[in-house]
Amino acid sequence: MPIELKMPALSPTMEEGTLARWLVKEGDSVSSGDLLAEIETDKATMEFEAVDEGVISQILVAEGTDGVKVGTVIAMIQGEDEGAAPSKAAPTPPTTANTEAPVVVPPPPPVAAPAPAAPAKVAGDRIKASPLARRIAADKGVELAGLTGTGPNGRIVKADVEGAQPGAAMPAPAASAAAPATMAAPAAVPDFGIPHEIVKLSNMRKTIARRLTQSMQEAPHIYLTVDIRLDALLKLRGELNASLESRGVKLSVNDMLIKALALALIQVPKCNVSFAGDNMLQYSRADISVAVSIPTGLITPIIVDAANKSLSTISTEMSALAAKAKDGKLQPHEYQGGTASISNMGMMGIKHFTAVINPPQAMIMAIGAGEKRPYVVDDALSIATVMSATGSFDHRAIDGADGAELMKVFKELVEKPLGLVA
Structure with a gap:
């Protein structure tokens, strides 16, 4: 038949x-x-x-x-x-x-x-x-x-x-703690006579709307902000890029922040978790989802096991994933999963913002622009390059004190960046 x-x-x-x-x-x-x-x-x-x-x-x-x-x-x-x-x-x-x-x-x-x-x-x-x-x-x-x-x-x-690893089967996705939130259809927008056109939502935009609505409805967000001095990291980045030029590798600040967040999650494992109803998923590896803006919306390719990768490897992988994302060629295993996310709007001049958690993850780091500010260094007021970083934490899974510990460790890693290459 x-x-x-x-x-x-x-x-x-x-x-x-x-x-x-x-x-x-x-x-x-x-x-x-x-x-x-x-x-x-x-x-x-x-x-x-x-x-x-x-x-x-x-x-x-x-x-x-x-x-x-x-x-x-x-x-x-x-x-x-x-x-x-x-x-x-x-x-x-x-x-x-x-x-x-x-x-x-x-x-x-x-x-x-x-x-x-x-x-x-x-x-x-x-x-x-x-x-x-x-x-x-x-x-x-x-x-x-x-x-x-x-x-x-x-x-x-x-x-x-x-997406499977050699010698082992690919694990089945973890069950969600609760059924996905159903988005109620919004009331029709009144026609006030303003010239407009109707733009049909892409599949990606529909998914973004559904998942972020679910996140804000289900996960009680707590926001913690720290100011971080960037001068030492920028100096190290310049020195590393000079030595990597012959290999065609150019580190971005974001590459180094990805590594810093991954190391911080390993040092503060209580923040490397997912809430699952009566259970908690405690991850032993830090897979960092990186927000990338593309014409049809937003996607988060993943740097797997970022804490154990060199900065040059992270940079090379991130460049390849960003290119595939913009071409719509990412495979599911390249954007599904992750244990935490990072979103950097500093390159667009945004000084401070809060990001929405990407479920089922329990935290996301929002990075603002580095700028020259008055700053106390060695008990003296001086001018330093400073950025604001804000962590959004799912309070069902992460206590405020544990989130604060993660922000403290992240700040120390960025301000003393030799730990990123040790």
Whole structure:
């Protein structure tokens, strides 16, 4: 019988996406591992690969359609041993990039919400994985047993393998402490006759709105601010950049602050946590999510284990991740997770601000601009380069005294920066 091709869940949190582009057309023969379509999630555009062989008999959702729920039937594949594909019930919907609502011909039956993914095994413990995923796993030395598949019927696909560590399965995402907050539809904005245009929200902007509303509603924020003298760090940065010039590496102040925050979290582990209802997740590694502004919104690529990486490695990784973020090419494992975040608006001249915690994390560091200010140095008033840093802490998980200890350690690391290279 025909095989239903359904909208895949390309990340653990994906609920819907945009079918950006079909890479096949009706009548094309496909094999397992062939690329079928480009799917735009709330964070990136990802490739969707086939897991079955056959002929594309019908395309049911036109490219450019957004708001396609995970599990929706988007095309039909006729098995190669089932004879010719049946005649189409209706013409293929026209391709358009400005579709206002999902176009489905004929309408697929209602699809139940997908059940929680389980390890990709079937009878006899045979692992279900696409050939491409198997090749990547073999190249990386990743064990497929135990990986959670996000492809059709729990099959392991490319995206599941790319973020896994060699020799071990990628851990399943931690369960949220509570169901995501449902955003109430805002009242219609009255038309006061002011000239305007209606701008449709991108998937990313919808996600930002939902998650930050959830954060402010669920997490009681506490804000702690310190002023930090930057002169020693700026001097060290200049010396390091002079020595790294031949390697094509140029450290930014933000690279050094990422390392300082990671080290501070290791020294004050009570702040390297997530609140989980009746439990607390205590992290033994500091993965720093770094806020990056892109045309469609905000995304937070992650520097994994930043406390144990050199400044040059952090700088190189951050440059690569920022470039991928701006091109919409980040993979889920590059932006999902993290144990704390840093947001730096100093380069835009902002002296002080408070940031919203990125759930399920329990803290975020907001960095203001460094500026010349009167400052007491060695009991004498002088002029120093000073910045303000404000930590936002989830008070359910982090007491004010522990947050203050983290800010103190962060300040010391920045003001005595040789500890960043020790």
